[in-house]
Amino acid sequence: MTRIDEIRSEFIEMWGRMSSLWGITPATGRVYGWLITQPDPVDADTIMAGLSMSRGAVSMACRELVDWGLVHPERVGGSRRVAYRAETDLEKVVRAVVTTRKRREWDPVLERLDEWIPGLKGERSREAKVLRERLEDIAALVGVADEAARQFLSGGIVQKLGMQMLMAKASKARRKH
Amino acid sequence: MTRIDEIRSEFIEMWGRMSSLWGITPATGRVYGWLITQPDPVDADTIMAGLSMSRGAVSMACRELVDWGLVHPERVGGSRRVAYRAETDLEKVVRAVVTTRKRREWDPVLERLDEWIPGLKGERSREAKVLRERLEDIAALVGVADEAARQFLSGGIVQKLGMQMLMAKASKARRKH
DNA sequence: TCGAAGATTCAGGAAATACTGAAAGTTCAG
DNA sequence: CTGAACTTTCAGTATTTCCTGAATCTTCGA
Numbered sequence: 001m002t003r004i005d006e007i008r009s010e011f012i013e014m015w016g017r018m019s020s021l022w023g024i025t026p027a028t029g030r031v032y033g034w035l036i037t038q039p040d041p042v043d044a045d046t047i048m049a050g051l052s053m054s055r056g057a058v059s060m061a062c063r064e065l066v067d068w069g070l071v072h073p074e075r076v077g078g079s080r081r082v083a084y085r086a087e088t089d090l091e092k093v094v095r096a097v098v099t100t101r102k103r104r105e106w107d108p109v110l111e112r113l114d115e116w117i118p119g120l121k122g123e124r125s126r127e128a129k130v131l132r133e134r135l136e137d138i139a140a141l142v143g144v145a146d147e148a149a150r151q152f153l154s155g156g157i158v159q160k161l162g163m164q165m166l167m168a169k170a171s172k173a174r175r176k177h
Numbered sequence: 178m179t180r181i182d183e184i185r186s187e188f189i190e191m192w193g194r195m196s197s198l199w200g201i202t203p204a205t206g207r208v209y210g211w212l213i214t215q216p217d218p219v220d221a222d223t224i225m226a227g228l229s230m231s232r233g234a235v236s237m238a239c240r241e242l243v244d245w246g247l248v249h250p251e252r253v254g255g256s257r258r259v260a261y262r263a264e265t266d267l268e269k270v271v272r273a274v275v276t277t278r279k280r281r282e283w284d285p286v287l288e289r290l291d292e293w294i295p296g297l298k299g300e301r302s303r304e305a306k307v308l309r310e311r312l313e314d315i316a317a318l319v320g321v322a323d324e325a326a327r328q329f330l331s332g333g334i335v336q337k338l339g340m341q342m343l344m345a346k347a348s349k350a351r352r353k354h
Numbered sequence: 355t356c357g358a359a360g361a362t363t364c365a366g367g368a369a370a371t372a373c374t375g376a377a378a379g380t381t382c383a384g
Numbered sequence: 385c386t387g388a389a390c391t392t393t394c395a396g397t398a399t400t401t402c403c404t405g406a407a408t409c410t411t412c413g414a
Contacts (some may be wrong), residue, residue, distance in 0.1 A: 004305050007293045011312075014289060020197055021282060027401065039307040044361075051358055052403045080360050080411055088311055090318050105198060112191060116184045126183045130216040134265055135188075141267050202372065221391075231374045236392055257381055257390050 008037045012051070024064060024100060027053060031061040032070055032086065041074050041083035069096035095153060102149050106142060113139040185214045189228070200278060201241060208238040208261065209247055218251050218260035246273035269281060272330060279326050285318060290316040 015033030019026045030051055035042070042050075045060045062084055065071035070093060073082045087093055113135055120132040188202055192210030196203045207228055212219065219227075224235045242248035247270060250259045264270055297309040322353055 004300055037308050090314055123181055131214050136331055
């Protein structure tokens with residue numbers, strides 16, 4: 001095994017382990033990792049062979065990645081075959097992840113909090129009063145995060161420039177060492 | 178079941194479901210949710226009864242929460258018994274979560290990237306070149322996140338004020354509706 | 355329209371993860 | 385120092401989550 005294969009397989013394993021952190025299954029994570037290491041789009045059979053996964057698992061993983069917007073399906077000329085290409089523009093990746101997680105995870109939390117807090121307004125007990133205060137604090141914090149996400153996603157030119165600047169800076173700083 | 182008990186149990190269930198998102202086990206999430214709903218510190222037996230969990234599970238959950246800094250153990254006067262109190266200062270909570278996840282999850286990623294990238298410098302193939310570019314981009318992005326986290330944790334007065342202002346604003350905005 | 359290439363689905367089995375409960379460990383009052 | 389009160393540990397089991405692979409469905413060239 002050459003150095004690059006070694007690095008590739010470690011990188012893929014890393015994506016597998018980080019999968020829960022992103023809210024995807026391990027197999028999906030490995031597929032995304034694998035796709036990132038491929039310079040050109042690859043089809044399902046190649047992924048199957050490369051990761052020793054079943055056809056079904058590859059299909060489900062790719063679907064999930066396409067839903068997230070992390071991978072793009074491309075028709076291979078003159079055939080039904082689909083080849084998958086990883087999105088490598090990191091701004092798009094971050095945007096896709098923020099969008100999906102916000103919708104799936106934060107929005108429902110805010111909704112529930114907004115139901116609960118008024119429901120506690122009537123209660124007289126100290127218990128209810130304390131709980132209400134705590135829920136209000138949490139709602140405020142989630143609201144801030146929500147607003148920040150919204151700002152980022154609405155993505156005026158300002159945010160884009162800011163992000164690119166930061167990335168360029170970090171990139172340069174890292175190269176020094 | 179009164180309204181408050183209903184809300185409490187839904188809130189606890191929510192923490193159970195969100196647990197994987199925070200990187201804790203469901204039982205640990207439920208315990209934290211339960212503690213948040215309690216105005217006063219509670220001991221292990223009370224948690225056991227309230228959540229119908231085994232003694233062992235409660236012990237492990239509380240330990241994990243204490244490790245994260247989300248819960249504080251307090252000795253009950255004149256006895257070996259320990260009572261647990263949820264941290265409700267949200268700035269401290271966010272700080273604790275950022276610290277722990279950064280250490281456990283981001284730092285290792287950066288470390289690995291820093292090993293891999295030089296390892297690819299020698300390789301001539303297009304494959305290696307493309308992979309190296311992608312890893313460098315990822316490293317830059319993680320580096321930015323890392324720096325942001327560091328800034329936040331080093332927590333000058335500036336960040337604190339900024340956060341408090343945002344929270345106050347969000348809090349007020351929410352009350353209007 | 356038909357047949358074949360290829361994608362998708364999903365029931366069931368495999369693997370990972372979490373929880374229980376009893377035994378062992380720890381601490382403290384007396 | 386002792387034993388009672390309380391906590392922690394961990395082997396075994398329960399539960400959840402994930403993956404496989406064969407059956408089914410879809411699309412496209414001819």
